Amino acid sequence: MQAIIESINWSIVAPFIVIQGILMIVAILDWAKADDFRGARWLWFFIIVILNTIGPIIYFIFGRRR
Template structure:
């Protein structure tokens, strides 16, 4: 527990960045029509974005959007 509190100032910016990145990807996903998304499955992309941390939004922005 002591190491966590000691390293929290280093981890907090990374955690905040990841949350912002995930919220940005989810916001983009929600605003798009189903036809603008690969595989036309929003629920699948929501699961990918939330499950894979930072990698999920990266995958969405690279492979998930058609345009």
């Protein structure tokens, strides 16, 4: 495992992880302000946080009534 972690060039993989992070943060900021959820408020929080990448996308598409 150690060898693999060392063999990965982090400057290549980092943008990928950073974008996933931004996606999650934007979703949480939106979630914090919103009050028109489809379904339970906290359910959406866990969807955003636990389901990596897919969670925020599902939230943006289906999360709010608007």
